[in-house]
Amino acid sequence: MPGRTEILAVDPEHPQPEAIDRAVEHLAAGGLVAFPTETVYGLGADATNPEAVASLFRAKGRPAANPLIVHVLDQDQARLCVSDWSDRASRLAERYWPGPLTIVLPKSPLIPDIVTAGLDTVGVRSPSAPAARALLARLGKPLAAPSANRSNRLSPTLAQHVESDLAGLIDCILDAGPTALGLESTVLDLSGPEPTLLRPGPISREELAGALGKPIREREPAAGGPLTSPGQLPVHYAPNTPAVRIDAADAATFHAQGKIGLVVLGEAPALSQLEPVVRADLPDPETAMRMIYRVLHELDEEGLDLIVIVIPPDEPAWAGIRDRVSRASRRV
Ligand code: TXA
Numbered sequence: 001m002p003g004r005t006e007i008l009a010v011d012p013e014h015p016q017p018e019a020i021d022r023a024v025e026h027l028a029a030g031g032l033v034a035f036p037t038e039t040v041y042g043l044g045a046d047a048t049n050p051e052a053v054a055s056l057f058r059a060k061g062r063p064a065a066n067p068l069i070v071h072v073l074d075q076d077q078a079r080l081c082v083s084d085w086s087d088r089a090s091r092l093a094e095r096y097w098p099g100p101l102t103i104v105l106p107k108s109p110l111i112p113d114i115v116t117a118g119l120d121t122v123g124v125r126s127p128s129a130p131a132a133r134a135l136l137a138r139l140g141k142p143l144a145a146p147s148a149n150r151s152n153r154l155s156p157t158l159a160q161h162v163e164s165d166l167a168g169l170i171d172c173i174l175d176a177g178p179t180a181l182g183l184e185s186t187v188l189d190l191s192g193p194e195p196t197l198l199r200p201g202p203i204s205r206e207e208l209a210g211a212l213g214k215p216i217r218e219r220e221p222a223a224g225g226p227l228t229s230p231g232q233l234p235v236h237y238a239p240n241t242p243a244v245r246i247d248a249a250d251a252a253t254f255h256a257q258g259k260i261g262l263v264v265l266g267e268a269p270a271l272s273q274l275e276p277v278v279r280a281d282l283p284d285p286e287t288a289m290r291m292i293y294r295v296l297h298e299l300d301e302e303g304l305d306l307i308v309i310v311i312p313p314d315e316p317a318w319a320g321i322r323d324r325v326s327r328a329s330r331r332v
């Protein structure tokens, strides 16, 4: 148990080598370091060190059945983590790495079972944020890194979010300010015969299907069967304040008592009945991706009775946001 968490400010474009060296010291000693990626902050441990990974699960309060994403510098390092780097994987990595795409493939013996929660597959992704790349380059090993929040809480897009969830439980936080994209990576399973989308994200299913020249299955919602990706649990990524979601078409007639916070995703609808004390408008998918967690973190601090989220249209560019909002709220 670290006790004290060292917080090191780094330049988002040119992270200071001294700070990277210090973070790498912690990682090499089996410690836990939160670092910025282009999606959200990750909580990193040396992916080849099972004790370090065990302490990562403890710090997050993460169920042992939920596998971690392994972050790599490039395709060469990815090849060491998987047993068969397929042509499809190469094609997608050429196009989208470094970037917000996680590829699931059969794992190699380099990756301990604890990382993949006993699954015979591993999710690998090469992040583009300079601090993440500097850490990977300097450590020379893959980094197991889930989002740097306590299990089932909102993902962090600012170092302050990490600090309020995990201070005292981890060794170090690299603070490079807000993350660029704001929504977790798209997770694509290439381990079976049919490419399958496990988690929608910044790169849409339609884009990936175009790049592969082949349709991509959407994973059926878990109907009581075993989960391929526990990120698909219905309640996940949630604020503490009760949150409901409504369609834009229902906004004019929706009514609620108490201190209301409103989040409008997409074009603003008519809202004759609702008088929110705070309101955030995120009109386009890029802004919404970048700001959704930050807005929900902020509303969670306002002592509201209810957060009302007007959901965006069912269009490919909004799929990742719709997915996260559906996990963060109840439908009314
Ligand atoms: O953008 C991201 O992906 C961020 C940054 C830090 O890279 N990471 C992230 O990790 O969101 P996490 O652990 O919060 O979510 C990982 C998701 C989970 O839904 C997990 O179940 C799924 O990926 N996953 C990981 N390995 C898998 C595997 N072998 N098979 C199926 N799903 C897997």
Ligand code: MG
Pocket (backbone or CB within 6 Å): 146, 147, 155
């Ligand atoms: Mg997470």
